[in-house]
Amino acid sequence: MYHVRFLKVPYTKTSKISIFKRFESKSNRSAEQITLARSPISRPPANGGYIIHAVVTVTTDLGESFLYGDAQLSVTFLSISKDGKESIVSHQIVDWTCGMQALPIELPVTISDIRRIKKQNAAADEFIIKVDLNQGVRYVDHNHGDAENNDPIRFLPVTSQKFEIRDGFVRYKRDDNGFVVRKVELGNLRLALLEETGNSVNKHLWDSGLLLANYISTSSAAIQKKILSSLIPSIASGKIVRILELGTGCGLVGILFSKLVPNSEVYLSDLESTRDVCERNIALNKDRHGRHGKMRFVTFDWDSSSNTASENAEVYDKDWDLVISCDCTYNPDSFGILTDVMQKVIGQTTKLLLVHKDRHGSEKQIFDMLRDKTKFVCDSEVVLGKKMGISRAHILSKN
Known part of the structure; x- marks a missing residue:
């Protein structure tokens, strides 16, 4: 788009x-x-x-x-x-x-x-x-x-x-001239998201996140329930659902899931440089009546050696029901450290939602690496966008 x-x-x-x-x-x-x-x-x-x-x-x-x-x-x-x-x-x-x-x-x-x-x-x-x-x-x-x-x-x-x-x-x-607002309408949801005006990569909204959010939000109630059940099999139990987003950027996808899953704790992780824009977006879209899930930003570098012990603990010491990676496959050089993280955070019952836009053929390598490292298999695939750059959503789980 x-x-x-x-x-x-x-x-x-x-x-x-x-x-x-x-x-x-x-x-x-x-x-x-x-x-x-x-x-x-x-x-x-x-x-x-x-x-x-x-x-x-x-x-x-x-x-x-x-x-x-x-x-x-x-x-x-x-x-x-x-x-x-x-x-x-x-x-x-x-x-x-x-x-x-x-x-x-x-x-x-x-x-x-x-x-x-x-x-x-x-x-x-x-x-x-x-x-x-x-x-x-x-x-x-x-x-x-x-x-x-x-x-x-x-x-x-x-x-x-x-x-x-x-x-x-x-x-x-303040420094508001460095930010713009994207008012995104997603079905019945209305989100206001700040985005940087500069040339940074991790402080902008990307196509795959927008298309994923639109696909889920505009689906019928029955289809939406089916999607969420396939991503989080335990959602009907009423227990707290823990969701981790890797490379959250502006926070669109993590914020969306906090609204779709009321009994959730959503951790939106990215580099420290993203904290300001993400936390401001969390505050902008926070439900004041407590009807939605809890959200928090956590600093986390995929190169775990760059994190403090407490930062690694925030991600590695929890049992996740769902791990989300959206628009993180544009750089093949990062596949090694990204799949290393996925190997550590994904448990036997954890689902992985991997969403990407077809930018180059080498993106497919990440699926080979996931299969070899984590024994992951693709349960389903949905095409989210077409002519303006094909975007796909994959649900993966351990074999």
């Missing part, structure tokens, strides 16, 4: 005087302000206001290829009230054209726009920008052919973190 990404989150450019400073009327502009306003970079709205900038791109999940085609993107500037109500301030359609790698966005926001929103909702004091595919308009994709196929998710929209506009500048809380 294609992910719309912010290369540069909403921001204002600066000079000696900000060209985004509020201009009430032409008569009270200084000569320097007029020069800046007429610069080819940007021009404030004629009737006074701001211009909000961003730069977006449209790539596959790992960013290895851009959308090679034409698409219309919808850019919406929204105000957010203290009670969470969203109101449209401004909207714009921008064109992504074949061969692009980045698309600058300039979104004018007039004083009248701001006043209108303030009049409608006096509590509005924060803003977001959402970028999505323009709904109802076909797009051209020369990489994958016809844009209409059976893949359940084609475009993943992106939303900025909340920001304020003060003195003509975009202001974020």
Whole structure:
């Protein structure tokens, strides 16, 4: 699938005087302000206001290829009230054209726009920008052919973190300008997941996790029950179910299972560098009424020698009902240490859910290694995605 990404989150450019400073009327502009306003970079709205900038791109999940085609993107500037109500301030359609790698966005926001929103909702004091595919308009994709196929998710929209506009500048809380929000609808579930804007691998949402979550969440109640029973045979007993996710990243899959299995303890493990984004996502999606399973992030490096004794104990000293590895097979060099970990954490009754996207033929080697090391056999396989990169989910168990 294609992910719309912010290369540069909403921001204002600066000079000696900000060209985004509020201009009430032409008569009270200084000569320097007029020069800046007429610069080819940007021009404030004629009737006074701001211009909000961003730069977006449209790539596959790992960013290895851009959308090679034409698409219309919808850019919406929204105000957010203290009670969470969203109101449209401004909207714009921008064109992504074949061969692009980045698309600058300039979104004018007039004083009248701001006043209108303030009049409608006096509590509005924060803003977001959402970028999505323009709904109802076909797009051209020369990489994958016809844009209409059976893949359940084609475009993943992106939303900025909340920001304020003060003195003509975009202001974020803490380091929130380094993160964006993915609002993911999965059947009856609505998840809000933070994702980093940078080039890190382990702080982004990947296709296989999204497709797995969509497949399970949108299945009928009967099919969903069958899936969970095949993954966790003891689920009907009412006992606590212990689930370990290896390489959790942003935490999507682990969070999903905590919601699907109320009597669960889900350990979301990854490198320490992932802790911040994962723990923030756990907090964002935590059920305040205790109806879902418990979640916690644990630091764990597959190279066990890099962990402390307590970090290894968190993973190795527990009996797991289900171990999940999702989108962890893109690098064959890590197969050795990954399968070593699986050999240690998988007991005789533990199920392994291995989900991956077909990126290269060498991924199949991990199944040979699992068979040789752990005597694992594949109980079942489900194809989750098709034309936009085949994703598969495998349920394995010890022979």
